[in-house]
Amino acid sequence: MYAFELERPTTLADAIKALGGEEAQPLSGGQTLIPTLKQRLAMPSTLVSLTGIDELKxxxxxxxxxxxxxxxxxxxxxxxxxxxxxxxxxxxxxxxxxxxxxxxxxxxxxxxxxxxxxxxxxxxxxxxxxxxxxxxxxxxxxxxxxxxxxxxxxxxxxxxxIPEKAAYVKFEQPASRFALVGVFVTKGANGVRVAVTGASEGGVFRWTEAEEALSSNFAPSALEGLSVPADGMIGDLHGTPEYRAHLVGVITKRAVMKAG
Amino acid sequence: MTNVTMTINGRSVSGTVEGRTLLSTFIRETAGATGTHVGCDTAQCGACTVHVNGASVKSCNMFAMEADGADVTTIEGMANADGSLGTIQQAFQDHHGLQCGFCTPGMVMTAAALLKENPTPTEGEVREYLSGNLCRCTGYHNIVKAIMAASGQDVSSIAAE
Missing domain, CATH: 3.30.465.10 (Uridine Diphospho-n-acetylenolpyruvylglucosamine Reductase; domain 3)
Incomplete structure (x- = not known):
């Protein structure tokens, strides 16, 4: 790791002040950031730790x-x-x-x-x-x-x-336990919302076509025949874009079933 | 450089650290408690697992300054007061839950965290809880068996010995 200053404020006001410094970066739990620092992929001059601030917990x-x-x-x-x-x-x-x-x-x-x-x-x-x-x-x-x-x-x-019904299902990458594809489904005052993580090169997204289908019938069968295009999906050694696109449909059905 | 003080296995330890000094480094080099092993140094293998204020953490993935004032327990704190092996440690010995022993400190600390939360886990729950601890010798069966035995459950039907 490059050398840096670590500030450990106990109030939000002090943390914001410390973050005003040049090349200062917040540090929360550090479970991604510390390995990133070890690989020298980030080199802030100051890290401001947020985990000592009771008002943020x-x-x-x-x-x-x-x-x-x-x-x-x-x-x-x-x-x-x-x-x-x-x-x-x-x-x-x-x-x-x-x-x-x-x-x-x-x-x-x-x-x-x-x-x-x-x-x-x-x-x-x-x-x-x-x-x-x-x-x-x-x-x-x-x-x-x-x-x-x-x-x-x-x-x-x-x-x-807190919605009336909700469930999250992930098809996990077994070594990292990150989502190869993860789908969170909710039904409540906001209607039906379906959010997909792990799949798209653009990060998390809402699958609006599935939301519309589920709005009239909140059941896995409502998703029959629906699919997301493979275009723009992540492709890596764990799965091709086509595989991830297919998984989005499968995992969404499982999430709806789990939500009940 | 900043001065930090923490309690490690009931003993107050102070030292001067840099911002980048890891908790694992402080435990090994300042406190001299070298039972905490650094395996991968990338927060994947869990050999460096210790308890900070009662919660299991990977000590290579936390800065020493973040543990200032904390109560830390390492593998050295797991033995009985007379120096004999604690229940979990004894179960690892009885069931051959280690071969080279490198991952063992992390395994024992993880087992202790699990049994505090869930005193009689199922085999599946033990395996799930060990997801952040890697062993390259035993294939896990005897580790799981040792933890089940430490929880006081009958392990005669569990595979491998």
């Missing part, structure tokens, strides 16, 4: 909305259970040690195209709360590892409206 369920602090680890979301599909997703990220460190804010800020949380945020119609503003999930994910966050902007919380 914790989970509140109020009036059907689950608010999760940005620095809340996956294990805490897995244990919470008030949004069962989300807890199920969090409990299957990586391995137990990763879940004790990795955070929801870190995952959403990184926006890995194969990460699980982006699918939950997009399918739930979540709101990403930062130190400056609130961003609807529909406007937040802007591409591969790209988000609407500005330089130095921190995710302070994520607000999830």
């Amino acid at each position: 914790g989970i509140k369920n109020e009036g059907g909305t689950l608010t999760i602090g940005g620095a809340t680890c996956h294990a805490d979301v897995a244990k919470d259970g008030s949004y069962p599909a989300l807890s199920d997703l969090a409990g299957h990220i990586g391995d137990p040690h990763v879940r004790n460190r990795g955070t929801i804010g870190g995952s959403l800020a990184n926006n890995d195209p194969s990460a699980c949380y982006p699918a939950a945020a997009l399918a739930s119609g979540a709101t990403i709360v930062t130190n400056n503003r609130e961003i609807a999930a529909d406007n937040y994910f802007t591409g591969l590892f790209e988000t609407a966050l500005d330089e130095g902007e921190i995710i302070t919380a994520v607000k999830f409206p």
Whole structure:
């Protein structure tokens, strides 16, 4: 690793001040960032650790909305259970040690195209709360590892409206436990929403054709004959674009079945 | 350089670290507790697993400064007060849950975390919980068996010995 300064603020205000410095970068659970630093793929001069800030941690369920602090680890979301599909997703990220460190804010800020949380945020119609503003999930994910966050902007919380029905199914890459294809389906006040992760070169996306079909009939059979084009899907040694496109259909059906 | 202090296996340890100093480095080089092994150094193998404030973490994937003030338990903290092997360690010996032994500290720390959460896990739950710990010798069967035995369950029907 290159040498850098590590700041460990205990308040959000101090963290934002520290992030104002040149080439400063936030560090949340570090489960992606620390290996990246070891490979010298990133070289910030200052890292600002967010995990010592109590106001960024914790989970509140109020009036059907689950608010999760940005620095809340996956294990805490897995244990919470008030949004069962989300807890199920969090409990299957990586391995137990990763879940004790990795955070929801870190995952959403990184926006890995194969990460699980982006699918939950997009399918739930979540709101990403930062130190400056609130961003609807529909406007937040802007591409591969790209988000609407500005330089130095921190995710302070994520607000999830708890839907009537929801489920997440991932076809996992067994070594990394990232999603080869993962689909999060919800049915609630926002209608039916289907978000797909792991598949597209553009990162997480909504499969609107499936949403329309499921709106009139929320059953796996409603998806018969629907498919996504292989064009723009990820192709790597684990699967071709055609294979991933096929999986999107299969996994969406399984998610609908699991949602019940 | 920053001064950090943490409790490692009940003993207060202080040292001066750089921002980039990993917790695994602090445990091995400052505290001298070399039972924590660094296998891959890429957060995949789990040999460096320790408990920080009761939660299992990969100590090569956390900075020492992030554990300032924390209560850390390593494999050296797993033995009984008289120095004899703790229950999980003894079960690993009884069921041949190790061959070269390199992954064993991480396996034992992971097993301890599992049994705290789930005192009588199924074989499937043990295998799932070990997903972040790699062993290149035993093929896992005896590790799983040792953990099941440490939980006080009958392991006579579990494959391999």
